[in-house]
Amino acid sequence: MPGNTEVKTVAVVGCGIGRSHIVEAYAADPARWRILAICDLDQARLDAVADEFAVPRRTRAFADLLAMDDLDVIDVCTPPATHKDLVIQALQAGKHVVCEKPLVGSLKDTDDVIAVEKESRGLLMPIFQYRWGDGVQKAKRIIDAGIAGKPYLGTVETLWKRTADYYDVPWRGKWATELGGALMTHAIHQHDMMTFLMGDVSALFARVATRVNAIEVEDCVSASWLMANGALVSASVTLGSQDEISRLRLAFQNVTFESGGGCYSPGDDPWVILPANDDVAARIAEVLKDYEPVGRRFGGQMRAFHDALCGRGPLPVTSADARRSLELATAFYTSAETGLDVRLPIGADHPRYRSWRPDAA
Numbered sequence: 001m002p003g004n005t006e007v008k009t010v011a012v013v014g015c016g017i018g019r020s021h022i023v024e025a026y027a028a029d030p031a032r033w034r035i036l037a038i039c040d041l042d043q044a045r046l047d048a049v050a051d052e053f054a055v056p057r058r059t060r061a062f063a064d065l066l067a068m069d070d071l072d073v074i075d076v077c078t079p080p081a082t083h084k085d086l087v088i089q090a091l092q093a094g095k096h097v098v099c100e101k102p103l104v105g106s107l108k109d110t111d112d113v114i115a116v117e118k119e120s121r122g123l124l125m126p127i128f129q130y131r132w133g134d135g136v137q138k139a140k141r142i143i144d145a146g147i148a149g150k151p152y153l154g155t156v157e158t159l160w161k162r163t164a165d166y167y168d169v170p171w172r173g174k175w176a177t178e179l180g181g182a183l184m185t186h187a188i189h190q191h192d193m194m195t196f197l198m199g200d201v202s203a204l205f206a207r208v209a210t211r212v213n214a215i216e217v218e219d220c221v222s223a224s225w226l227m228a229n230g231a232l233v234s235a236s237v238t239l240g241s242q243d244e245i246s247r248l249r250l251a252f253q254n255v256t257f258e259s260g261g262g263c264y265s266p267g268d269d270p271w272v273i274l275p276a277n278d279d280v281a282a283r284i285a286e287v288l289k290d291y292e293p294v295g296r297r298f299g300g301q302m303r304a305f306h307d308a309l310c311g312r313g314p315l316p317v318t319s320a321d322a323r324r325s326l327e328l329a330t331a332f333y334t335s336a337e338t339g340l341d342v343r344l345p346i347g348a349d350h351p352r353y354r355s356w357r358p359d360a361a
Contacts, residue, residue, distance in 0.1 A: 008072040008096075008309055011037035011057075011065045013086065015049040017100055018077030025302035027053050032306040036071055039064070062086060066093040072309070073098060079171040080179045084109045091120040096309060098302075100127045101188050103322040105179045107330055107346060108354045110323045123315055125305050126322040130189040130246075131196055132300030133267025134293055139197055139250070139257045142273070145287045147280060149253030151231035156194045156248050158187035159241035160263060164213060173215030175359045181217030183208070183332055187237040190246050190266065192325050194235070197250060197257075200228040201328060203343050208336040212240035216359075223332060254280045268296055330356045 010026055010033055012018040018040075026033040037057035040046040050058040059065065065074055066089060074090040075098040076083055084104040090097045091113075103126045104110050117124045130136070142148055160182075171177035178185060195201065206223035213219055221237035244263040250256065258272040275281040294300045304316035331342040333356040346353065354360075 006310065007032060007034050008306060009034050009036040009070060010073045010075055011039060011068070011071055012075045012077060013039040013062060013065070014077035015040045015045045016077060018075065019049055021075055021077060021298050022053055024298040028299055029303065032303065037065055037068065062089070066090065072096055076100060079177055080184070081105060081177045084113060087113055087124065088116050091116050091122050091124060094121045096122040097124045098127065098305065099124065102179060102184050102326060102329070103319070104326070106353070106355045107323065107326055110319070110326055114319045114323070117319055123308065124319050125315060126317050126319065127301065128189060128192045128317050128321065129297040129301045130193050130267050131317070132294055133265060133296050134269040135259060135271030136193060136197070136267035137294050138288055138291060139271060139273065141287055141291065142255060142284055143197060147283045147287060148255040151198055151227065151229055152251045152253065153231060154194055154198050154233040154248065154250045156190050156233065156235045157245060158182070158190045158237040159243070159245045160186055160239050161241055161244055162213065162219070162239040167213055167215055173213065173217055175216050175357045178217060179357065180329065181215065182219050182237045182239050183221055183329055186239065187221065188325060188329070190248065191235065191328060193248060193267065194233060195324060195328070198227055198231060198233065200324070201225045201331070201344050202228045203341050204328070204331040204335055205341045206332045206335040208332065212238065221332070255284070265297060
């Protein structure tokens with residue numbers, strides 16, 4: 001694997017969401033990234049994206065990427081059911097790896113990947129790009145500084161719209177290939193934002209339903225979380241909303257936070273930050289006085305990843321973060337199936353440790 005040069009070489013695998021990674025991060029930041037290769041099974045799509053960004057190498061064979069000695073990073077943007085094998089192969093080849101959500105399809109698979117990662121020279125960064133936005137990052141700084149005080153209550157809403165056309169893509173809407181529905185593909189980012197700010201979940205009760213589209217997986221969800229710090233959180237998800245909104249509201253002892261309603265960028269400024277009094281407002285102003293913009297979505301996350309690769313900061317999202325997210329998904333599906341509260345953390349002795357999918361039970 002190449003050394004500590006500032007410009008890191010990248011191969012993007014999968015030209016769907018992978019094109020967004022290129023547009024927002026790699027092509028937009030040539031001082032940090034050079035797109036060396038594109039890989040996709042669809043030759044027409046492969047050629048279109050490679051031509052658009054003047055990528056020097058293109059291939060339909062993932063193995064070709066593993067053999068490239070001058071390649072630093074492999075960015076996996078393929079359908080969810082393919083992630084585990086590709087991530088493990090890339091790590092075993094000594095590459096750094098970026099992987100779209102969900103990382104893999106079970107807690108067992110997550111632990112298998114983490115075991116391989118520990119023996120690899122490369123770093124693994126799952127994608128949670130909604131954490132990058134100045135609104136959510138300012139809220140995080142205020143909370144971590146202890147200014148917000150005791151957490152009381154949170155609400156997280158994922159009110160999106162998906163029609164039958166969206167599910168014309170063969171792998172969508174099926175347990176075996178998408179690994180879940182609205183929880184896995186749509187709400188997973190907002191739920192990660194909530195735990196990013198509010199901490200771990202200790203118990204969860206959920207109901208799920210398929211009411212909007214003729215698909216195998218869920219497209220409506222309602223859930224109640226008990227956080228490890230004692231706070232309560234309500235989560236709601238639908239793919240049948242005419243007005244698309246991603247929204248978080250968090251009530252703390254000293255501060256109430258509310259995100260903007262931007263569907264695909266809820267972390268962006270402005271967030272409503274309501275202090276309890278003038279003293280709290282002054283403390284917030286002090287902790288934010290040297291705040292510098294972090295960048296947004298994929299651009300911000302990849303910039304932080306580049307810093308980590310160059311030894312200038314920690315890995316911004318870790319496999320442990322992905323495990324927490326998939327642990328939450330496991331609890332959602334288990335509770336919906338059993339009609340019971342599910343306690344977290346979830347270990348290897350849990351009946352859904354190997355898969356949350358009903359078709360794999």
